[in-house]
Amino acid sequence: MLDKIAVLIPCYNESKSIAKVIQDMKRELPEATIYVYDNNSTDGTDEIARGEGAVVRYEYQQGKGNVIRSMFRDIDARCYIMVDGDDTYPAEYAREMCDKVLNDRTDMVVGDRLSSTYFTENKRPFHNFGNTIVRAFINRLFHSNIKDIMTGYRAMSYRFVKTFPVLSRNFEIETEMTIHAIDKKMQVDNVIVDYRDRQEGSESKLNTYSDGAKVLKTIFRMYKDYKPLQFFSTIAGILFVLGIIFFIPILKKYIKMGVVTKIPSLIVICFVILTAIICWFSGIILSTLVHQHKQNFEFELNTVSDRFKELCEKEKREIKE
Template sequence: MSTPQTATLYPIQAPAAVAQPATPRIAVLVPCYNEEASIEKVVADFKAALPGCTVYVYDNNSKDRTVELASKAGAVVRREPLQGKGNVVRRMFADIEADVYVMVDGDDTYDASKASLLVEKLLAEQLDMVNGARVTDWENYRTGHRFGNVLLTTLVTMVFGKRTQDMLSGYRVFSRRFVKSFPVLAGGFEIETELVVHALEMRMPIGEVETPYKDRAPGSVSKLSTFRDGFRILWMIGKLIKEERPMQFFGLVALALALVSVVIAWPIFTYFMETGTVPRLPTAVLSTGLMILSFLSLVCGLILDTVTRGRREMKRLKYLEVPAPDFDPATVKGAA
């Protein structure tokens, strides 16, 4: 009779813990287009404010000495040929590996000395985004920019919630898990809107720090067009409402169509109740068609709301794959 074989048990070994660096890798991201008047100072100021950081300047087809001066100041210079700030941010988020990302414009309008404060807040509270809310006497804003900033921020606040005072600020700090879970779709200045809405929709922990905002350096010109870029941002907000709040979007369309249908049909209905005949048959057909379209819009909203929920769950799972920032804020304290 054969002897039964005894299974050999091997102890299960836990995976070796990955050593956490003592200090976070901080990357300063500077998208640039024709900023020779200020880029050298921006690079120097942020290297002084955040010792040990790496400043990346992404040139977006500049026709001046931006690349030369950024390299001279000690920045890592790379190029993105697709024109537009959103395209540059997409490339930066994809290429650069770091634990903390500081994004700032290259026009020297933001206070570099506040960078350590923003990073400390991100690390101390384990946030995913800290927004640098601009504080100014408004003289550094064009009238159209002031009105547009208030209007667009209010619109986003009404739909997605009020968690920031300055949606269009170009000065922000991000965690790694924000950057690596954010699908950048915008091509231009509407990127700021997309960043904020992404954080609000994912219910990420975010914070805000007030930072001084100053005028541009002499010789530096704003690339933001008040009307063209304002309408692009407004269009982006509309698309984000449609994609992230489809029930509300298509529900409002359904309500508007239903109201128009009822208004058109009411005189026909009252005449029919009095005489038993239907006058103006084309108007009756139009009213019926509008009501059918109203119900179709409502059904589209219900279906897309379910699809959006599934997309949001997938983005959330991707977000959770990256660990939260877990560093001692004292490692950047006093850097300014």
């Protein structure tokens, strides 16, 4: 069954807000099918969601990334819109975001909080600082212009969802999604959305320090995986410069005295320069493999597009019958 719009709501203990999120989405997108994936909630979130008419499913592996992996595998739709169950994202922007996917062939629409009310509504200053740093870091490394890297409010196309390899288990999933879309040259648009802080009594599941460290680790890993030539060339350049800096005094002394007085230091310097050369060649080899992967990905896109057309044709036949 191919839904026109699938609203994806990953949830973990969101009983105070899930009913309002579902009601708001029903109001703005009456034709949508609303899916709530419960991630081991203990406060009755699933029963409340079921009572509001949502399709409730379960993911027992803890972590937002695990939930999104299940959502993307299970659900077929022309347009997917993902929103958190904590009622921090107004549903009023959902229609505009979905229209960009359905009408403008956009692959990912990013709900940009950082250009509106995020910094005034969010009462956690380290979150504000972290979002700014991550945005600047990724846009610099990947030569992009994404306004909000870590937002949980996104609309996505069928071909993005079915070609995105979910590797992260937790909140770093948003960063991974953004980098994948940028690297694969998919069309990404930004829609400025308001942000409101959580309701009183509702607690964030995001830990500023541990989850922030995971996000930075994800960026580091994906930069290495997606841009290996740049990554390893940077390491090679640093090692080569260090080797030359420490080699110059030895060379000067050899020219002046005709003898090498620091043999151990020279051996270490040679190993450093050799490591720099190995890093550089590693970057070249891995860059070739990444290029081959991109070629294979283009073929995979064609397969996904054919599958999408088949689902659309099947849906038309079912309507006629």
